Amino acid sequence: STPVAIFCALLKAARTGLVVKGGDILEALAKTKIVAFDKTGTITKGEFTVVELWTLSNDVNTNTLLFWISSIESKSSHPMASALVNHARLNSIEPKPELVNDFQIYPGEGVSGDINGKKIYIGNKRIAMRAGCMEAGPVGEEIKEVVTVGYVLMGTLLVGFFTLSDTCRTGAKECIEELKSMGIKSALLTGDSVAAAMQAQKQLGDAIEEIHAELLPEDKVSRLSDLKTRVGPTTMVGDGMNDAPALAKADVGISMGVSGSAVAMETSHITLMSNDIRKIPKAIRLARSTQSKII
Numbered sequence: 001s002t003p004v005a006i007f008c009a010l011l012k013a014a015r016t017g018l019v020v021k022g023g024d025i026l027e028a029l030a031k032t033k034i035v036a037f038d039k040t041g042t043i044t045k046g047e048f049t050v051v052e053l054w055t056l057s058n059d060v061n062t063n064t065l066l067f068w069i070s071s072i073e074s075k076s077s078h079p080m081a082s083a084l085v086n087h088a089r090l091n092s093i094e095p096k097p098e099l100v101n102d103f104q105i106y107p108g109e110g111v112s113g114d115i116n117g118k119k120i121y122i123g124n125k126r127i128a129m130r131a132g133c134m135e136a137g138p139v140g141e142e143i144k145e146v147v148t149v150g151y152v153l154m155g156t157l158l159v160g161f162f163t164l165s166d167t168c169r170t171g172a173k174e175c176i177e178e179l180k181s182m183g184i185k186s187a188l189l190t191g192d193s194v195a196a197a198m199q200a201q202k203q204l205g206d207a208i209e210e211i212h213a214e215l216l217p218e219d220k221v222s223r224l225s226d227l228k229t230r231v232g233p234t235t236m237v238g239d240g241m242n243d244a245p246a247l248a249k250a251d252v253g254i255s256m257g258v259s260g261s262a263v264a265m266e267t268s269h270i271t272l273m274s275n276d277i278r279k280i281p282k283a284i285r286l287a288r289s290t291q292s293k294i295i
């Protein structure tokens, strides 16, 4: 009867929109003590709106800034990229990705490219440091109410910055509260700033136990290892290419199937075929009841 119980559970999971890559995964899921959530695209919708855009240089007006940003970001699949491209179009600026040479992605940091003979970097504080600019930090700290701050650098020079807002997914708070009621802790792991992480925490309420911000993909892995030793069996939920190593490290990795990256889906053990993260506590309940039927 054991394989039958597992088969039924997998079928039931599939009907609720969870693709589970094997019966042993349910066994691991049933043991979960903590769920680590990525922020952008997992807890939040990953549908950004550009709030503001400033130029910090007399030589670069906002139209030029938007042209550079949108042309380079046209080559990126990050959730922030499409918002920036849309924002340019709304301001009647047509991106020209064909003018961008040497496009590069720095996971957890941002992107860069050469355009009209200039090296442009777009991203967070880390990318500013990578470009050799040390003054990007304080600018970000002054903007307290803002969700995500992006910097634009021309070579080592900080030439502009922008702010983006994102919203938590419907049911994110309920998901974390339900996990808590089941005796399971929750943590937030993000590559975004401390301010952005705290903003999300405010919307999620007290049920979230820990937040860790400004993490590179490899930092997510070390945080995950730490959770495993401190708390116990850990499930990780994420959508991005930056989450893939952590998804692989987790006892159970869950990817977002609708808007997530292909690499996250390949690395995970379970794919959520809807954006409803409330399916996660439901899946753990199902896994637990399957275990009790087997034992």
Ligand code: ADP
Pocket: 038, 039, 040, 041, 073, 076, 078, 080, 081, 107, 108, 109, 110, 111, 122, 123, 124, 148, 149, 150, 189, 190, 191, 192, 193, 240, 242
């Ligand atoms: P999260 O862990 O919250 O999903 P990411 O690791 O994808 O976030 O990104 C971390 C940070 O890196 C973003 O908040 C952003 O500041 C910066 N970033 C990443 N990709 C880009 C991009 N294409 N353009 C601008 N900034 C980016």
Ligand code: MG
Pocket: 038, 039, 040, 041, 042, 238, 239, 240, 243
């Ligand atoms: Mg993400």
